Amino acid sequence: MLNSKELRKYDIEIVQLENKHYDFEFEGGEAFFAALDQELIRKGAFRAKVGLDKSSTMIQLSFDIEGTYELICDRSLDPFDEPFRAKEKMILKFGDRNEVLSDEIEIITWETTTINVARYLFDFIGLTVPMKKLHPRFRKPEEEEEEEEDQTLVYSSAKPDEETEPEVDPRWAALQQLKNGRSKDQ
Template sequence: MKALTQYDIDIYGLKEKQYVFDFESKNEFFEELEQELIESGHFKTHLKLDKSATMLMLTFHIVGKVELVCDRSLEVFEEPLDIQERLILKFGDHNEQLSDEIELIRQDTVRINVASYIFEYIALALPMKKLHPRFRTDEEELEDEEEVDGILVYQTPEEETPEEPEEKDPRWAALKKLKGN
């Protein structure tokens, strides 16, 4: 936990204005968090903290790279990431996460630690399918993706369905003539 103390921000004595903090995260950061998703990486985080009487608004800009293992070839590769996120910490009488972007913190909170937020944003920015960059062009050619209402929809090539043979029953032919009128 020693490496994570550098992510502590004493908010008790801060005046109501904007503050800027810069953090650098290396392999020790990921080791200290006791997680297995990311083993190594290097990030720089630029954090703007706007303090008001009722809340803290944190704006994160995280730039760096993380080492991942390719799902297809098991080769290690570096994945570059450039992340911008916003978090609002509202003062209240208890701690509670209201949504992905809004949390309640106790009014008497003296210090916040932003390490878990930084890791969460990095983890959420990782691709679901961890493919080495040399495989990505092959994968994109196989799938045709389209964005519909902010959701990626993957379309596969449609198979041609054989046309049904014409019915030989004369009653159907008579009905088709009526349909045309």
């Protein structure tokens, strides 16, 4: 996957970097998404600012990615452009072997000379793809959605009147009386 000439544009040579902060900028388009051989995003464009903080034991990467990608509407099957923005962080710790510890932390070997940020860029862009892909013409205005959410919260958080006792099923009441009667006898 990372042997592609297109994806080599996203290489950062870390072996020559001193222990301090660096800023990098990357751009990508359809060639980027095609080079990754994936089905999630076919068309799109983005600009990314990557901050790199190198120390003797780790590299901290901060990503600020902005752009648009083409999605297919789940309702009408019409293509539409969806804007996105992602801000994420990644930590690469130096160690004896390559290992993924979590979504945000990986171990890279001390001998690593280059890191390729293409996979991180794609993963962070992919996280912004909505599960429900609706063309903007099918979306409710944000104000209406907020009003509906507020109403739902009012109804869901409403408490029953504390002075009135809840209705008890007569069968449970009879069982409760039997239970209370036995405990008094004993």
